[in-house]
Amino acid sequence: METKSRFEFIDITAQVERVVAEKQVDSGLCVVYVSHTTAAVTINENADPSVPSDISRKMEDIVPLRNGYDHMEGNSAAHIKSTLVGCSEIVPIEKGRLYLGTWQAIFFCEFDGPRRRQFGVKVISG
Amino acid sequence: METKSRFEFIDITAQVERVVAEKQVDSGLCVVYVSHTTAAVTINENADPSVPSDISRKMEDIVPLRNGYDHMEGNSAAHIKSTLVGCSEIVPIEKGRLYLGTWQAIFFCEFDGPRRRQFGVKVISG
Amino acid sequence: METKSRFEFIDITAQVERVVAEKQVDSGLCVVYVSHTTAAVTINENADPSVPSDISRKMEDIVPLRNGYDHMEGNSAAHIKSTLVGCSEIVPIEKGRLYLGTWQAIFFCEFDGPRRRQFGVKVISG
Numbered sequence: 001m002e003t004k005s006r007f008e009f010i011d012i013t014a015q016v017e018r019v020v021a022e023k024q025v026d027s028g029l030c031v032v033y034v035s036h037t038t039a040a041v042t043i044n045e046n047a048d049p050s051v052p053s054d055i056s057r058k059m060e061d062i063v064p065l066r067n068g069y070d071h072m073e074g075n076s077a078a079h080i081k082s083t084l085v086g087c088s089e090i091v092p093i094e095k096g097r098l099y100l101g102t103w104q105a106i107f108f109c110e111f112d113g114p115r116r117r118q119f120g121v122k123v124i125s126g
Numbered sequence: 127m128e129t130k131s132r133f134e135f136i137d138i139t140a141q142v143e144r145v146v147a148e149k150q151v152d153s154g155l156c157v158v159y160v161s162h163t164t165a166a167v168t169i170n171e172n173a174d175p176s177v178p179s180d181i182s183r184k185m186e187d188i189v190p191l192r193n194g195y196d197h198m199e200g201n202s203a204a205h206i207k208s209t210l211v212g213c214s215e216i217v218p219i220e221k222g223r224l225y226l227g228t229w230q231a232i233f234f235c236e237f238d239g240p241r242r243r244q245f246g247v248k249v250i251s252g
Numbered sequence: 253m254e255t256k257s258r259f260e261f262i263d264i265t266a267q268v269e270r271v272v273a274e275k276q277v278d279s280g281l282c283v284v285y286v287s288h289t290t291a292a293v294t295i296n297e298n299a300d301p302s303v304p305s306d307i308s309r310k311m312e313d314i315v316p317l318r319n320g321y322d323h324m325e326g327n328s329a330a331h332i333k334s335t336l337v338g339c340s341e342i343v344p345i346e347k348g349r350l351y352l353g354t355w356q357a358i359f360f361c362e363f364d365g366p367r368r369r370q371f372g373v374k375v376i377s378g
């Protein structure tokens with residue numbers, strides 16, 4: 001996918017659920033991961049769009065874009081946010097579906113866009 | 127369970143161990159997860175109760191309750207902490223038991239209590 | 253292993269890959285975990301050594317060593333960083349190898365060294 005701005009939280013729950021449905025695994029684990037070092041995956045509320053935007057804004061507050069970093073590419077803040085949020089989430093699968101709470105959605109977190117990005121979904125039965 | 131205050135770290139290791147013992151899985155993975163978006167799960171020291179209280183207090187320092195957030199419900203700080211700490215932990219199972227270090231305990235992290243809360247335990251053999 | 257300074261990010265990707273290769277699992281999950289409460293595991297860029305050093309330095313900025321903590325041992329900052337970064341990472345295994353992006357490496361994060369440390373690798377087929 002193509003992200004559109006520097007910071008962006010994209011709800012990918014429906015895409016992950018589609019993969020899980022295709023795998024026809026009744027019970028197991030689903031791992032959602034990114035192979036990028038300036039992005040992340042998180043689970044949080046999607047009902048009110050101000051939740052992901054508050055998270056994104058506060059992350060920028062905690063880890064400002066410019067802060068005397070050494071990394072030449074100038075995107076150290078994005079790397080740090082990636083480590084703080086984490087590049088994967090694990091969700092149990094019950095009765096063939098992701099076991100998520102009413103308000104939980106899976107978000108791809110862009111910290112250094114716009115870029116071409118991808119995420120992976122791994123399903124394990126058990 | 128019922129949490130009692132706004133911020134609370136509750137040691138749930140014994141309850142998780144009970145589920146693992148019941149499953150009689152010799153080797154595998156145990157995922158502990160919460161389906162809430164204003165709570166989290168972490169692994170840290172439980173020997174000295176000042177460790178979880180220092181963590182909780184510092185989290186409040188990094189992500190203050192009021193900070194010009196947009197989310198109408200007024201609990202954005204709890205959502206942000208949930209993303210920073212994460213809503214699940216994964217622990218290997220060896221010889222039928224959680225493979226935890228001497229000082230490691232699993233904590234349910236309440237960031238927006240008091241509330242009725244629950245956590246899940248998923249055990250995979252392998 | 254023996255860490256050498258108080259803060260240190262050690263690239264352990266090659267060691268983890270060796271364990272995965274030995275297990276001869278074609279498809280599955282690999283969990284890398286530490287059983288310590290003042291260390292962590294993260295995935296980030298290893299091409300430019302200033303990336304892990306910027307992360308380590310910013311973590312020190314967010315969670316200073318001395319900050320009025322209660323914990324008697326004086327290493328609360330390390331415990332807090334461990335909770336923020338997390339004590340495990342999960343990586344999918346595809347075609348017998350860790351599925352990591354071009355720039356991704358697995359780092360052991362020392363927050364309270366120098367100490368004798370260890371990490372574990374758990375491989376699940378599926």
